[in-house]
Amino acid sequence: MFYPLMPQLLSEQFLHLDLLLTQYQQFWRFSPFHLTALPWADTGLGQHLQQVTPAEIQRLDQDEVYRRNYFSEFFPELNQFSPFNLATAGSKKPTQTELPFWFSRDIKGRKLEQIQAFATGMQQSDLPVLEWCAGKGHLGRWLSFSRQREVCSLEWQEELCSEGQQQAEKLKLPQNFIQADVLSAGTSKHLRTGQQVVALHACGELHIRLLQLASQAGTKQLDIVPCCYHLIATEQYQALSTLAQHSTLAQLSRDELKLAVQAQVTAGDRVTRLRHTEVMWRLAYQELYQALQGVTEYRPLSSVPKHWFSGEFSAFAHWAASQHQWQIPADTNWDYYLQLGQQRHLLVQKMQLVRSLFRPLLEQWLVLDRALFLQQQGYQVNVKQFCDYQLTPRNLLISAYKS
Numbered sequence: 001m002f003y004p005l006m007p008q009l010l011s012e013q014f015l016h017l018d019l020l021l022t023q024y025q026q027f028w029r030f031s032p033f034h035l036t037a038l039p040w041a042d043t044g045l046g047q048h049l050q051q052v053t054p055a056e057i058q059r060l061d062q063d064e065v066y067r068r069n070y071f072s073e074f075f076p077e078l079n080q081f082s083p084f085n086l087a088t089a090g091s092k093k094p095t096q097t098e099l100p101f102w103f104s105r106d107i108k109g110r111k112l113e114q115i116q117a118f119a120t121g122m123q124q125s126d127l128p129v130l131e132w133c134a135g136k137g138h139l140g141r142w143l144s145f146s147r148q149r150e151v152c153s154l155e156w157q158e159e160l161c162s163e164g165q166q167q168a169e170k171l172k173l174p175q176n177f178i179q180a181d182v183l184s185a186g187t188s189k190h191l192r193t194g195q196q197v198v199a200l201h202a203c204g205e206l207h208i209r210l211l212q213l214a215s216q217a218g219t220k221q222l223d224i225v226p227c228c229y230h231l232i233a234t235e236q237y238q239a240l241s242t243l244a245q246h247s248t249l250a251q252l253s254r255d256e257l258k259l260a261v262q263a264q265v266t267a268g269d270r271v272t273r274l275r276h277t278e279v280m281w282r283l284a285y286q287e288l289y290q291a292l293q294g295v296t297e298y299r300p301l302s303s304v305p306k307h308w309f310s311g312e313f314s315a316f317a318h319w320a321a322s323q324h325q326w327q328i329p330a331d332t333n334w335d336y337y338l339q340l341g342q343q344r345h346l347l348v349q350k351m352q353l354v355r356s357l358f359r360p361l362l363e364q365w366l367v368l369d370r371a372l373f374l375q376q377q378g379y380q381v382n383v384k385q386f387c388d389y390q391l392t393p394r395n396l397l398i399s400a401y402k403s
Contacts, residue, residue: 014368017361018247020077028358029256032351034298045074049350057349071357078357107138114392115139118200121386122223123399125196132199132210137164139200144173151175154182154190182206188213196221201394204231211370215377222400229366230257241372259355260363263393277309284341285320299324313338367396374400
């Protein structure tokens with residue numbers, strides 16, 4: 001069991017985070033892809049980063065505690081602040097429902113463990129459950145089976161609703177699917193006072209919509225794990241709580257919001273390798289584009305299927321040039337630009353190490369903005385970790401109750 005951050009501390013913790021993030025914003029509110037040199041090259045931090053080897057970068061990237069200690073000379077406050085590093089010693093695990101074979105067959109690996117951890121960490125209740133952005137309704141199905149709960153699962157993809165409903169009927173579970181776009185005007189009719197609404201990893205605008213509609217409806221219980229804060233309808237973040245609205249961080253850009261979800265702990269070696277290649281090739285292409293086009297500005301590229309990065313750099317570069325509507329000369333020295341891309345990648349990695357020091361603080365700031373918004377609507381609110389960070393980096397659960 002993880003002990004929650006008590007309601008009376010929410011505003012205090014938020015203000016502390018806000019102060020730190022504002023004080024150090026020059027170290028995280030920028031895009032490394034747009035820079036060709038360390039922004040702090042002439043400082044002690046810059047000299048420290050110049051000494052970091054590629055092997056050291058890998059360890060620093062993977063170990064958050066080691067990273068904070070490594071840079072503690074420059075950011076000592078970060079080692080003193082961990083509001084969600086919650087105690088587990090001496091606590092007993094709640095009794096787990098035995099896992100039936102069909103659940104381990106239908107849901108694999110970490111997703112199943114996340115669902116079980118969420119079910120354990122959420123508020124215990126006999127209220128009917130509304131599952132928000134349900135997908136195939138795996139979470140709702142587990143709650144219906146393990147807790148004998150009546151579940152209504154909202155999902156906008158008709159095919160997923162059909163598959164989920166078939167599973168529920170096959171298992172004779174009280175789970176009903178409704179095909180609905182939760183961002184549409186009529187969604188409020190599905191929210192009632194006597195409900196417990198659950199959402200595990202609902203993205204940006206989807207969970208913001210839930211907070212707004214549920215508080216308007218006076219829904220009794222909410223258990224939400226936010227995700228993908230940058231997937232919002234506006235170009236800039238619109239703070240929810242009064243405290244956040246008065247902050248200098250009230251209108252974060254989408255790129256700045258992305259920092260909050262950049263931690264990866266679940267990717268396999270192949271995915272990690274492809275991601276590394278993708279970043280290096282994109283930077284190599286930028287060097288090529290800027291040199292041959294005689295420009296200095298960074299031009300972003302759209303997403304591309306990962307199979308591109310198992311081929312040749314030249315093929316990717318020709319695709320990228322077609323996106324920017326120009327042609328690469330036939331005699332281009334590909335190896336030269338790949339080498340430049342490797343150098344830029346090393347520089348970007350060093351800048352990202354510094355930015356990543358503030359990633360957990362930014363995510364906590366965003367989670368507390370949501371928690372404080374609910375508190376303003378008359379809810380009693382707790383924030384806690386519902387599982388270990390290695391199971392999912394998005395492990396912060398907001399539980400709200402209105403008496």
